[in-house]
Amino acid sequence: MTSSDALIPNPAHIQAETMLARQFGRETANYFSSSPLNRLSFLRSDHPFLSAALQHPSTRFVLLKDLAPLVQTAAPAAPYYARYDEIQPLVPATLYDQSEEDLLNAYDSRTPAAATPIFLGLDETAPKREGAFTWKSYAGTPYFALDVTGPRGGEEEQQAPYRQVVEALEAKGLSFLQARVVMSFAADQAAIYAQARALIDWNTRNTFCGTCGQRTVAVHSGTKRACPATDRARPAAGRPACSTRTTISNLSFPRTDPTVIVAVLSADAQRILLGRGKRFPPHWYSTLAGFVEPAESVEDAVRREVWEEAGVTLSRVVLHSSQPWPYPANLMIGAIAQVSDAAHEAITLEHDPELEDARWFDIAEVEEALRNGVSALGDAPGPEYTEGALRLPPPTAIANQLIRAAISIDLLGGEKNSKI
Numbered sequence: 001m002t003s004s005d006a007l008i009p010n011p012a013h014i015q016a017e018t019m020l021a022r023q024f025g026r027e028t029a030n031y032f033s034s035s036p037l038n039r040l041s042f043l044r045s046d047h048p049f050l051s052a053a054l055q056h057p058s059t060r061f062v063l064l065k066d067l068a069p070l071v072q073t074a075a076p077a078a079p080y081y082a083r084y085d086e087i088q089p090l091v092p093a094t095l096y097d098q099s100e101e102d103l104l105n106a107y108d109s110r111t112p113a114a115a116t117p118i119f120l121g122l123d124e125t126a127p128k129r130e131g132a133f134t135w136k137s138y139a140g141t142p143y144f145a146l147d148v149t150g151p152r153g154g155e156e157e158q159q160a161p162y163r164q165v166v167e168a169l170e171a172k173g174l175s176f177l178q179a180r181v182v183m184s185f186a187a188d189q190a191a192i193y194a195q196a197r198a199l200i201d202w203n204t205r206n207t208f209c210g211t212c213g214q215r216t217v218a219v220h221s222g223t224k225r226a227c228p229a230t231d232r233a234r235p236a237a238g239r240p241a242c243s244t245r246t247t248i249s250n251l252s253f254p255r256t257d258p259t260v261i262v263a264v265l266s267a268d269a270q271r272i273l274l275g276r277g278k279r280f281p282p283h284w285y286s287t288l289a290g291f292v293e294p295a296e297s298v299e300d301a302v303r304r305e306v307w308e309e310a311g312v313t314l315s316r317v318v319l320h321s322s323q324p325w326p327y328p329a330n331l332m333i334g335a336i337a338q339v340s341d342a343a344h345e346a347i348t349l350e351h352d353p354e355l356e357d358a359r360w361f362d363i364a365e366v367e368e369a370l371r372n373g374v375s376a377l378g379d380a381p382g383p384e385y386t387e388g389a390l391r392l393p394p395p396t397a398i399a400n401q402l403i404r405a406a407i408s409i410d411l412l413g414g415e416k417n418s419k420i
């Protein structure tokens, strides 16, 4: 079993001494962040680069089927990275022979959409072996993501190569990990999987233009989608006009939905505000969270959410850390906030009925829960857990990290409240 420590990534440049690190403390890196890959985003439309990376013997493919990742074993969960020859029936070696512009000009609505490898980046931490992939000044193991689900409702002829690839992988004892949320990969693997899942899901949901309703085409190695101007199937009429082609926003970009999540301290900093949703297990509480709205600062969103869900009025909000959450496209922005006056601590659930309960917990009770009451949502707490005591999310959840930080208060530069 992977230890909990291996699940939590190290912050970048962990040993570096900086004035900021002395002032604000160590950076917190959350699960799904700190990918080992250098994304090299500026090379995503460089077809000679992509062609070389696609077919290099060291290249690894993260495969998802109906968003479930391919794994060697389910427990402990370890992803299986496919080689090019294992997915070659879906991705011809000639894929990048034409430029992106030529491919868009050659768009033909009669041709089924091809599988789109998504370039994720180069793992520069991989040992530099003879024959390792290099491109200009960059060296490392290329990673691509590939959706092997196959066309939904497609003809048998279109489904066949996908089924063939999947069956060959399953014949090797590999399987697709079925889980609502995958949080058991080691830190580096989790970050790569998160990027793959978010981009595959976004491509799957955006096969039609949001402006004109016609089919879109993946470009920039699956990280953008374009609405082609012409269609070989209708050379005379072309495609109806679409404003995405005439304005500066001629591409659609992957979504990232900012979400705030906050550990709230009481005015005396001796208690933490936590809430529970209707579907949480008994005695399980977590930090309050919600979406950032258009034209709203993160700090304002934190104050609004906590007031709407719990009736508590916050003063100072301090940003702490963030966590990519690829279910489907969230960025959890973690904050610690404090009430300035005990009069603002009164809880009411009457504004927005989202929470089943919200409560102030003494720090001692929270410390006990962090020691013995944490577990993944569907799992049982540890053997030392006392039935009826507070339960909290695991360290892989940013909620846990925020609660730890709030009760240690290091980041605020003030006195340390807790020894946990």
Ligand SMILES: [Zn+2]
Pocket: 209, 210, 211, 212, 213, 214, 227, 242, 243, 244
């Ligand atoms: Zn369009």
